[in-house]
Amino acid sequence: MKFTVSQSSLSDAIAIVSKGVANASTLPILSGVLVRAMDGVLEFQTSNYTISIRHRIAAHVEEPGEMVIPCKMLSNITKTLPDAPVRFEQADRQVLISCEKSRFRLNTLDAADFPEFPTYAIEAAVELPTNLLTEMVARVWRVTSNDKARPILGGVHMTVENNTIRLVATDSFRLAVVDTQVETSSLEGSFELNVPAEAFNDALSIMSDQPQIMVGATDTQVVFEAGNTCYVSRRIEGMYPNYKQLIPDSCVTSVKIDVDAFSAALKRVAVIATTNPAVKFEVDAQAGTLSLSSISNDQDLAQETIDVEVEGESGVIAFNYHYIFGCLNVLGREKEITLELKSYAAAGVFKAYDKINYLYLVMPVRI
Numbered sequence: 001m002k003f004t005v006s007q008s009s010l011s012d013a014i015a016i017v018s019k020g021v022a023n024a025s026t027l028p029i030l031s032g033v034l035v036r037a038m039d040g041v042l043e044f045q046t047s048n049y050t051i052s053i054r055h056r057i058a059a060h061v062e063e064p065g066e067m068v069i070p071c072k073m074l075s076n077i078t079k080t081l082p083d084a085p086v087r088f089e090q091a092d093r094q095v096l097i098s099c100e101k102s103r104f105r106l107n108t109l110d111a112a113d114f115p116e117f118p119t120y121a122i123e124a125a126v127e128l129p130t131n132l133l134t135e136m137v138a139r140v141w142r143v144t145s146n147d148k149a150r151p152i153l154g155g156v157h158m159t160v161e162n163n164t165i166r167l168v169a170t171d172s173f174r175l176a177v178v179d180t181q182v183e184t185s186s187l188e189g190s191f192e193l194n195v196p197a198e199a200f201n202d203a204l205s206i207m208s209d210q211p212q213i214m215v216g217a218t219d220t221q222v223v224f225e226a227g228n229t230c231y232v233s234r235r236i237e238g239m240y241p242n243y244k245q246l247i248p249d250s251c252v253t254s255v256k257i258d259v260d261a262f263s264a265a266l267k268r269v270a271v272i273a274t275t276n277p278a279v280k281f282e283v284d285a286q287a288g289t290l291s292l293s294s295i296s297n298d299q300d301l302a303q304e305t306i307d308v309e310v311e312g313e314s315g316v317i318a319f320n321y322h323y324i325f326g327c328l329n330v331l332g333r334e335k336e337i338t339l340e341l342k343s344y345a346a347a348g349v350f351k352a353y354d355k356i357n358y359l360y361l362v363m364p365v366r367i
Helices: 007-020 071-080 130-140 197-206 259-270 321-328
Strands: 002-006 032-038 041-047 051-058 060-063 065-070 085-091 094-099 102-107 124-129 155-161 164-170 174-181 191-196 212-217 221-226 229-234 253-258 278-284 289-295 301-307 309-312 315-320 336-341 348-352 357-362
Touching: 002 007, 007 032, 007 041, 007 051, 007 071, 007 085, 007 197, 007 229, 032 060, 032 071, 051 197, 065 071, 065 102, 071 102, 124 130, 124 191, 130 164, 130 174, 130 197, 130 212, 155 197, 174 321, 191 197, 191 212, 191 221, 191 229, 197 221, 197 229, 253 259, 253 301, 259 278, 259 289, 259 301, 259 321, 259 336, 278 321, 315 321, 321 357
Parallel strands: none
Antiparallel strands: 002 060, 002 085, 032 041, 032 065, 041 051, 051 229, 085 094, 094 102, 124 212, 155 164, 155 191, 164 174, 174 357, 212 221, 221 229, 253 309, 253 336, 278 289, 278 315, 289 301, 336 348, 348 357
16 A cells, blocks of 8 residues: 655645544544545544544545544644645554655554444435534533533434424524525425534534535434535434424513623623522613623622613513523624513523524523
């Protein structure tokens, strides 16, 4: 097995497939990357039995073959090489790597022991703009649960219907919903899928340079394809909770808040709230103000007041400030956000409208 490939292409390929390497596996083969050379093409594969990634690049192949190289070591070597052709030559159970005046010799593993890349027959699929989907996923994927007893909450619920794409995530303490209009003329009917949150985010991050991404489903798998990259993950089975019943259909108070002023004020109040994350929100409809305050276990106090537009009743409610930052930190172009309250004892609903509509529901905490 002999081939030559550019350093930049090799480095990019290793960065893409490294997302599929098992970090804490007792099987050495899963810490490696399968490199297969054939007819002017190099194929890279990684797998941890939950996800599998395949990526192909062009190369000058003198002798075809395949081998498994420790992925982390290969990545570290590749990143330090100059931008020049890199030559690989397999000798017995080792590989010789050379680039200009640099030489490396690494042990390899038997490619026959590497897991086969999953075969799949896609039952339903939709093609979407990568940048748009990436922005949407970034707003919801962290609002998922690690609770093994409720695996369905570890995923993002995705629906595409009537040229509208909607993503939903919840950890039972908060709920995030994003939707937008998108052209889906190639889709027949509707598309619905529960996607593992981390897999969704990782797949989009490694295919970010592609204009379109295909999201497909089999009976047990989720498949992402874009350009020369394929990412396959296990699908989350089960019925997603009826989140719509959690969203209030009316409110007694609506508060329009400047995002920058709100974020800055909350950061200052949170300095005191390190041991007690409850931050009190006091709405004064007559004065048109929102006061934030926190008290530490040692009775240290922080208070901030910002000007807002209020419609409805005055009152007091408290939220875990970590959850509020979970909302504010994912906002992009939005300058204003609206807090809606059905009552001062019920969940707060933050809403922002732009190209992507965003709803973030968070449960209150006791003051």
